[in-house]
Amino acid sequence: MRTKEELDRLRERPIALRREGKSRREIQAILGLIDPGTLSGFLQGVPPAEWTRRPNAKDDLRAKARELRTEGLNYNQIVARLGVSKSSVSLWVRDLPTPDGLSRQEVQERAAEASRQYWARERKLRAAHRADKQAAAAAEIGELSDREVIIAGAIAYWCEGSKSKPYARGDRVIFTNSDPRLILFFLRFLDAAGISRSDLRFCMQIHESADVAAAQGFWIEVTGSKEEQFLEPTLKHHNPKTTRKNVGDGYRGCLRIEVRRGTRLYGRIEGWATAVMAG
Numbered sequence: 001m002r003t004k005e006e007l008d009r010l011r012e013r014p015i016a017l018r019r020e021g022k023s024r025r026e027i028q029a030i031l032g033l034i035d036p037g038t039l040s041g042f043l044q045g046v047p048p049a050e051w052t053r054r055p056n057a058k059d060d061l062r063a064k065a066r067e068l069r070t071e072g073l074n075y076n077q078i079v080a081r082l083g084v085s086k087s088s089v090s091l092w093v094r095d096l097p098t099p100d101g102l103s104r105q106e107v108q109e110r111a112a113e114a115s116r117q118y119w120a121r122e123r124k125l126r127a128a129h130r131a132d133k134q135a136a137a138a139a140e141i142g143e144l145s146d147r148e149v150i151i152a153g154a155i156a157y158w159c160e161g162s163k164s165k166p167y168a169r170g171d172r173v174i175f176t177n178s179d180p181r182l183i184l185f186f187l188r189f190l191d192a193a194g195i196s197r198s199d200l201r202f203c204m205q206i207h208e209s210a211d212v213a214a215a216q217g218f219w220i221e222v223t224g225s226k227e228e229q230f231l232e233p234t235l236k237h238h239n240p241k242t243t244r245k246n247v248g249d250g251y252r253g254c255l256r257i258e259v260r261r262g263t264r265l266y267g268r269i270e271g272w273a274t275a276v277m278a279g
Contacts, residue, residue: 011042018046058084062092072099073110080114083121146192153189154272156182164266173262173269176205178254180222186257187223193268199260203231206253209238215252223255 017027028039061082068078078089144152160182162174175186190200202225206215212233220227233253259265 014039014042015046018043058088061088065089065092066096069093069096069099072106073114074099077110077114080118083118149185149189149192150272151276153186153192154269155276156186156189157269158273158277161269171263171266173259173266174256176254176256178252183219183222183255183257190259193265195259195265197225199262200225200229201231201258201260202229203256203258204233204253205256206233206235207238207251208235210251210253211249218252219255 013031014027017030022030024036024039024043027043028036061084065078065082065084065088068081073081075086075089075093078084078093079086082089157173157175160175160177162170162172162176164170177183177186187197187200191197202219202223204212204216204219206212212235216230216233220230234256
């Protein structure tokens with residue numbers, strides 16, 4: 001059995017070769033007499049040459065974690081900032097000194113920033129997930145037949161359209177909505193029901209503080225109708241004390257569609273909706 005002094009002398013040459021940038025395989029080939037297990041023991045604690053390291057997909061994250069640690073962030077803050085596990089952060093930065101304590105304000109500011117960065121990433125992921133689910137659901141529907149359009153349109157009308165009451169029979173077909181997609185679908189429903197576009201009248205309902213002319217032009221373009229089919233817009237009084245979300249360039253009010261001589265169509269819609277809801 002070799003003495004400690006003999007082992008120390010044996011270690012000197014492998015360590016010197018390691019520090020010259022040799023790999024373990026090269027050291028073993030040069031010395032020839034050291035088995036792999038003994039060589040590993042000799043080189044313990046001696047870092048390998050940079051060129052011998054295998055690329056790691058997390059090298060950039062590790063470097064960023066160490067940078068954040070030196071800036072004073074704790075483990076939880078680094079985890080929130082980088083989106084990695086706490087065990088990985090611990091492994092990467094445990095040799096660095098614990099940062100000095102932060103003031104209450106600094107802690108709050110860093111926590112807020114970490115939360116902001118986390119949700120910036122999370123919102124993108126959730127938006128992509130929602131888009132995937134929406135695309136899959138849309139693929140399940142496919143192209144609608146006229147019958148399916150009539151069924152869906154009758155229910156849409158029964159949800160959003162004007163309906164007669166037992167105490168006030170009106171039997172007028174009036175549909176109002178702010179969503180251009182639903183407006184277009186209702187027009188498609190009217191086409192399937194055999195209603196001529198020339199029998200339609202439109203009226204925009206919008207707050208007086210909006211750009212009325214631009215909104216009217218928008219709805220004319222959406223519906224593909226003639227300007228003379230649009231009645232004078234109905235303007236809603238703007239109350240400055242009310243906090244409204246429907247403001248800005250994207251606010252175009254609601255569009256009201258009325259079918260002239262629509263009594264017969266109203267009866268049909270009522271019948272279609274009743275049949276669908278009856279199951």
